[in-house]
Amino acid sequence: MLNNHNQVYGIQRLSPELTLQLILLLNSRDVIAFALTCKHFSDFILKNDSVFEQLVERDYGVNYKRPDVEESWKSLYIDQYTRKAPICCRHLSRVQDEPSETKRVIYRVAKQQPTMKCDFCHSEEAVYLTMNPFSESQACRSCVKVKTTEEPFPVQLEVATGNLWCLDDSYEESNLNEQYKVNMVLNNLKEEKEGSLDRRRKAEHQLYVQELRREDMKLKHYLVEKQWGRTWMLFRTREGSPLPTKISNHKLARSNGSLDPSIRLPVDKYRPAPETHADIVSEKLFLYLQKAYGVQGRSYSEDDLQYPEYARLRGYIDDFKTSILAYP
Numbered sequence: 001m002l003n004n005h006n007q008v009y010g011i012q013r014l015s016p017e018l019t020l021q022l023i024l025l026l027n028s029r030d031v032i033a034f035a036l037t038c039k040h041f042s043d044f045i046l047k048n049d050s051v052f053e054q055l056v057e058r059d060y061g062v063n064y065k066r067p068d069v070e071e072s073w074k075s076l077y078i079d080q081y082t083r084k085a086p087i088c089c090r091h092l093s094r095v096q097d098e099p100s101e102t103k104r105v106i107y108r109v110a111k112q113q114p115t116m117k118c119d120f121c122h123s124e125e126a127v128y129l130t131m132n133p134f135s136e137s138q139a140c141r142s143c144v145k146v147k148t149t150e151e152p153f154p155v156q157l158e159v160a161t162g163n164l165w166c167l168d169d170s171y172e173e174s175n176l177n178e179q180y181k182v183n184m185v186l187n188n189l190k191e192e193k194e195g196s197l198d199r200r201r202k203a204e205h206q207l208y209v210q211e212l213r214r215e216d217m218k219l220k221h222y223l224v225e226k227q228w229g230r231t232w233m234l235f236r237t238r239e240g241s242p243l244p245t246k247i248s249n250h251k252l253a254r255s256n257g258s259l260d261p262s263i264r265l266p267v268d269k270y271r272p273a274p275e276t277h278a279d280i281v282s283e284k285l286f287l288y289l290q291k292a293y294g295v296q297g298r299s300y301s302e303d304d305l306q307y308p309e310y311a312r313l314r315g316y317i318d319d320f321k322t323s324i325l326a327y328p
Helices: 016-023 028-035 039-046 049-060 073-082 090-094 101-112 176-190 196-212 226-237 283-293 308-326
Strands: 128-130 155-158 163-166 221-225 278-282
Touching: 016 039, 016 049, 028 039, 028 049, 049 073, 090 155, 090 176, 101 128, 101 176, 101 196, 101 283, 163 176, 196 226, 196 283, 221 226, 221 283, 221 308, 226 278, 278 283, 278 308
Parallel strands: none
Antiparallel strands: 128 155, 155 163, 221 278
């Protein structure tokens, strides 16, 4: 009896999704060997560009390329494997094509105010803006070269020149795919787009909600004058509300500029406290507000509550931090 060559056996019955997962468990040589076992797998691997898209990201950490038809993911994989083209920066894959609106705000402010201080040493002028999607930190030339207190992120934007640098890659030559990714990121970062104020409104409200939901209360906390906090709340929650002006904490200060120990502070993170003089915000949120809006006069944090006269305010902040335990 003649064999039926059209009959599908065993492993060939796997769905495309399971077949792809199986392929991703193999090294490069085994993938090619697997493709040579039969026409079914040869077509699935060698004629399916999405397979090589997954392999490029798995083996080289790259998830970007030019959107033209001249270079497929297969040819990109071959170029990276054989080193016929310059290696693509894997760290660029973690950079958003469309940077967040909060990062765009910080970039515009940094361009207008080139004397902003480094977020880590607080003494040298900030030169770089991180391209970490989860941070808007700025660093000086010294601090950017060392491991900072947050997760190190190699891709940094030099604000003055508008150039992107990867601090982990030693090679200097870039390829067309890398250039395409960099140009797309920079264009989206610098371009003034219609409706940017509404996007900023939504982005800042999202940042506020994220910090409101933060359960790790180990971060240092700052005080923001109540009236300014209400103005900012109106901006981020009501369409058409104007941008707030600079943060002014003069109502929290005594005549000599030190923090007034008689002010009232909230004791519950989630419960409104209209009769208080200030809001308590996390360091991450305050650093953004400080950069985006500026501070007129002094800023006040937990560091200003070390003297005995501030014991009552210290108790307010301690109760504020532990209040999250009352909400399961």
